[in-house]
Amino acid sequence: MSVRVGxxxxxxxxxxxxxxxEFLEQLGAEVIVSDLTTKRILTRGVEHCVDEACLPIKLAFGHVQNLVDKGVDIIFLPRMVSVAQREYICPKFLGFPDMVRQNINNLPVVIDTTINLRKKQGNVKDFAQQVAAYFDKGFIKARLAFGQAMNKQKQYQDLLEQGLFPEEAMAILRGQERKFNKTNNDLTIAVIGHPYNIYDPFISMNLLNRLNKMGARVLTADHLTEEMIDQGVKKLPKKLFWTLSRRVTGGALHFHDNGKVDGIIHVAAFACGPDSMTGELIERFIRREGRMPLLNINLDEHTGEAGIITRVEAFLDMVRWRRAIV
Ligand code: SF4
Structure with a gap:
């Protein structure tokens, strides 16, 4: 029987x-994903996590708890330090496996192998080998499995760059047919924010679908190539060394400059230090040029759906009105 990895x-x-x-399956594991976010998952996350944490970390606690309930043999929580040279992931990711161990009871084995590519891309081989050891697989199998996984990731990123959203791209990788939706959208809106905020339908209050129903086609930073994002951040006087913030800021500034969107919605999480800084940077740049409508949305566990809908509707009305008079 395969080992069930959550x-x-x-x-x-x-x-x-x-x-x-792909990597875990190549090593012989059966991969189990936690359920779609629900009120109960979020509430359990909030109960188990420290008060000071940001909303996405609290929510991740709820998802780990959900995997414990499913009785998986292993939970996969790699310790993400850096995924690009001379850059870092937010420090909350670094401490996440320890926070989970401290606060959640009855945990199975946790794979918390470190990924740190800040100095050397080659460290990824050590990571692959250390993870493979949990499944009694050696060096060669680790490298082959990781190579296959990288190919899968490349296919995924290509699909995102073609304009698909993560769940659509994952469905295609599972072998489902690509769907082409005919829409009559009159606006294009860029939604900028961390993927765990904007793509989680519960946390974002279904923002992407709502925009679509209100007549707006949605683009995100994941639809851009790395070069486009880099072009956006080049406008800043200093390099941003947080990978996630670089993507958010570079995406916003690229959409602002290329004129292909009618407005930008920036989604931030309450208690997120990096978001408060990037939000300010984006706002300053966009307001200084004064030619792109911008809406800032802050999410926390108490954010009311009605308030968000009203603000988004008002924003789209303003974008349409502005477009009519310009
Ligand atoms: S970048 Fe912000 S939202 Fe994301 S984990 Fe770090 S503090 Fe939380």
């Missing part, structure tokens, strides 16, 4: 799930 549908799930899934 992956939380939270944090970097929307970036790396195809890579992790």
């Amino acid at each position: 992956i939380p549908r939270a944090l970097l799930y929307y970036y790396y799930f195809p890579l992790w899934k």
